[in-house]
Amino acid sequence: MKICRKESKESQLWLKLIDVDEGIENARMNLLQEATELTRIFGAIIEKMKVNKS
Structure with a gap:
């Protein structure tokens, strides 16, 4: 999941x-929004995995 989050952050940068x-431009903005959403989703999954390990 961390690799997925890192890759989606890199996609946002590019x-x-x-x-x-x-x-x-419209297509670029849509892809940027999707990459941002994926980054948030992966971040939430990572946080939940941390909580479940405790």
């Missing part, structure tokens, strides 16, 4: 860095 024309 999606923020790329320069696209207006035609596909």
